Amino acid sequence: MKLIVLMKRVPDLVEDLEVDGSGRALDAETLKLTTNEFDEHALEEALLLKEATGGELTVVALDGEEVDKMLFTAMAKGADRALKITGAGAVGSNLALARLFVRALEGRELDLVLTGVQAADDRDGQLGPLVAALLDLPCVEVVTGVSPGEGSVTLHKEYSGGVVAEFEVDLPAVLGIQAARQAPRYAPVSKVRQVQESATLETIESGEGGAAAEGGFEIVQMTPPETGEGAQMLEGVDELVAVLESKGVL
Amino acid sequence: MAGDVLVVAEHLGGKLADVTFELLGRGRELADGLGGELAAALVGGGEGLAAELGAADLVVTVDGEGLGEFNPESHARALEAVVESVGPRAVLVGYTAMGMDLASTLAVRTGRAHAAFCVGVELEGGRLRAVSQLYGGKMNVTTDLGDGPCVLSFLAGSAPAEAGRKEGAPRVEPLAPPPAPGRVRFKRLIEPEAGDVDITTQEVLVAVGRGIGGKDDIEVAEELAEALGGAVAASRPLIDAGWLPKTRQVGKSGLKVKPKLYLALGISGAPEHVEGMKSSATIVAINTDKHAPIFGFAHYGMVADLFDVCEELTEIVQDRKG
Numbered sequence: 001m002k003l004i005v006l007m008k009r010v011p012d013l014v015e016d017l018e019v020d021g022s023g024r025a026l027d028a029e030t031l032k033l034t035t036n037e038f039d040e041h042a043l044e045e046a047l048l049l050k051e052a053t054g055g056e057l058t059v060v061a062l063d064g065e066e067v068d069k070m071l072f073t074a075m076a077k078g079a080d081r082a083l084k085i086t087g088a089g090a091v092g093s094n095l096a097l098a099r100l101f102v103r104a105l106e107g108r109e110l111d112l113v114l115t116g117v118q119a120a121d122d123r124d125g126q127l128g129p130l131v132a133a134l135l136d137l138p139c140v141e142v143v144t145g146v147s148p149g150e151g152s153v154t155l156h157k158e159y160s161g162g163v164v165a166e167f168e169v170d171l172p173a174v175l176g177i178q179a180a181r182q183a184p185r186y187a188p189v190s191k192v193r194q195v196q197e198s199a200t201l202e203t204i205e206s207g208e209g210g211a212a213a214e215g216g217f218e219i220v221q222m223t224p225p226e227t228g229e230g231a232q233m234l235e236g237v238d239e240l241v242a243v244l245e246s247k248g249v250l
Numbered sequence: 251m252a253g254d255v256l257v258v259a260e261h262l263g264g265k266l267a268d269v270t271f272e273l274l275g276r277g278r279e280l281a282d283g284l285g286g287e288l289a290a291a292l293v294g295g296g297e298g299l300a301a302e303l304g305a306a307d308l309v310v311t312v313d314g315e316g317l318g319e320f321n322p323e324s325h326a327r328a329l330e331a332v333v334e335s336v337g338p339r340a341v342l343v344g345y346t347a348m349g350m351d352l353a354s355t356l357a358v359r360t361g362r363a364h365a366a367f368c369v370g371v372e373l374e375g376g377r378l379r380a381v382s383q384l385y386g387g388k389m390n391v392t393t394d395l396g397d398g399p400c401v402l403s404f405l406a407g408s409a410p411a412e413a414g415r416k417e418g419a420p421r422v423e424p425l426a427p428p429p430a431p432g433r434v435r436f437k438r439l440i441e442p443e444a445g446d447v448d449i450t451t452q453e454v455l456v457a458v459g460r461g462i463g464g465k466d467d468i469e470v471a472e473e474l475a476e477a478l479g480g481a482v483a484a485s486r487p488l489i490d491a492g493w494l495p496k497t498r499q500v501g502k503s504g505l506k507v508k509p510k511l512y513l514a515l516g517i518s519g520a521p522e523h524v525e526g527m528k529s530s531a532t533i534v535a536i537n538t539d540k541h542a543p544i545f546g547f548a549h550y551g552m553v554a555d556l557f558d559v560c561e562e563l564t565e566i567v568q569d570r571k572g
Contacts, residue, residue: 011385013385013386013388013518013520014539016539016541017385017388017389019389026385026389037487041490095357095358095364117350118350120384120385120386121384121385122366122367122384123365123366123367123382123384123391123393124357124363124364124365124366124393125353125354125357125364125366125403126350126354126366128354129350129351129353129354129355129358130354130358132355133354133355133357133358133359134358138322138323138431138433138434139322139323139351139355140322140351140434141322141347141350141351142347142350142503154437156440157322157347158347158503159262159347159348159503160346160347160502160503160504160505160506161442161504161505161506162441162442162496162497162499162504162505163262163439163440163441163442164439164440164442165319165320165436165437165438165439165440166436166437166438166439166440167321167322167434167435167436167437168434168435168437169433169434169435170433170434173433176350178490178503179489179490182492183490183491183492217363217365217393217394217395217396218393218394219391219392219393219394220379220392220393220394221390221391221392222389222390222391222392223389223390224388224389224390224541225369225383225387225388225389225390225543225546226390226546230545230546230547230551231533231535231544231545231546231547231548231549231550231551232549232550232551233545233550233551233552233553234534234550234551234552235552236552237559237562237563237566239552240534240550240552240559240563241563241566243532243534243550244478244511247510247511247531247532248510249453249454249478249510249511249532250478250567250570
């Protein structure tokens with residue numbers, strides 16, 4: 001099975017996010033990026049499928065801060081190849097990013113494209129269905145657990161309340177992974193270093209499809225949400241105990 | 251029509267989702283502003299459900315083989331046919347497990363602008379501006395979608411459902427199902443396994459998030475929950491990590507809870523989580539990040555280390571109960 005995993009870097013939500021002087025973008029100076037957590041699950045699910053079917057796994061990402069490390073880490077975990085899209089500059093929308101991914105996949109054999117179900121910066125939709133629509137492939141979002149079949153996969157899609165729907169999907173297809181069957185594996189630093197020294201990343205120039213692929217609509221404002229009244233802040237456990245008493249919990 | 255608004259009705263097991271009524275309420279306001287009609291697209295679901303969409307002026311139904319149960323491919327194609335038939339300015343979809351299969355696909359296939367994670371929409375001089383809650387609820391981002399057709403996917407719970415629950419007699423127009431490629435086939439629905447604690451019936455929930463650190467650390471929350479006579483719940487990352495069973499998950503892909511007390515420990519308050527717990531009678535949030543979005547809607551908050559608070563509070567509660 002030819003497996004493709006699309007990965008992207010997103011703002012690290014553990015850090016404070018600041019708006020820059022324009023009032024329309026995150027402050028690049030203080031912004032810290034991390035790999036989209038759902039993409040880590042997509043990679044894990046793809047690794048499990050590769051192990052089960054003896055397939056070939058290629059990880060694809062747009063060039064950027066610490067992207068090499070992300071790709072080498074994916075290879076240390078078991079990906080066969082890594083492909084980096086260069087020269088695109090800043091990509092302001094997922095649709096533009098999806099077009100870049102589609103261009104990078106042109107002429108490549110693929111059975112299953114996996115990516116994270118969503119990312120914290122999905123302003124104009126999710127990467128999986130965008131890529132699928134551009135390639136006219138079937139797509140299922142919110143997937144947990146994929147079993148390979150003959151020319152198809154059987155998968156679980158999560159609804160709310162713990163209800164799960166089972167679908168059979170013909171290949172090739174695109175899946176938005178919510179959670180892999182097991183927690184994403186860990187690649188020891190020594191292994192990543194070793195891969196970094198022996199493996200090479202393939203690169204593909206984005207060409208005309210780069211910044212020109214910008215199809216996104218303009219952000220006119222970015223502000224932390226109004227919190228209304230907000231929480232009444234408590235100073236210590238004594239005050240918390242008093243609240244619990246007043247609410248009849250204690 | 252140019253100013254029409256189309257709401258995508260979502261249903262499972264013969265029941266319309268709350269988000270459908272939220273969208274109908276929003277859709278009515280928007281359609282009034284645009285001077286158009288409010289239409290609803292009902293794919294599968296039958297006549298009975300159409301009658302519940304009384305807030306709409308028009309319900310376009312598409313039914314047929316393979317449409318009875320939600321199917322990411324055939325439902326998207328059917329919706330596309332409805333959109334082509336109605337030609338609305340805006341299509342409103344829930345940012346839900348089902349809506350996520352529809353909105354982006356529809357936007358690409360019909361060449362519409364799309365804003366996801368929406369919590370609001372404003373009309374300014376004929377232009378639509380969508381407000382998306384991005385970065386785990388940490389920023390509201392307003393996008394100018396211009397004066398062309400668009401798709402807006404709204405977070406569930408972003409508007410009151412009451413506004414869309416109205417008696418009425420909309421015109422019902424059936425539309426023939428378009429051919430679907432048949433590449434996605436529905437097999438079955440799997441109901442959640444019973445057996446574990448039912449967190450939807452607990453009066454007290456001690457909910458843990460990423461801030462808890464590790465699997466073994468959940469024990470401190472377990473002890474506090476036991477002392478308070480409640481149960482431990484969690485946000486999605488802990489479930490995905492396999493630290494707690496799915497039955498304990500609160501949020502969009504988990505359960506909706508409304509206990510007397512929801513004690514959120516180390517939960518930042520991403521919109522997907524908030525959706526599942528915001529109706530709780532009293533929400534107390536404890537987080538080391540004073541900017542955590544959860545402090546925006548919790549009733550009480552404390553910037554503190556959750557382990558310190560847990561230990562001290564557990565001791566106090568145990569002492570009181572002897």
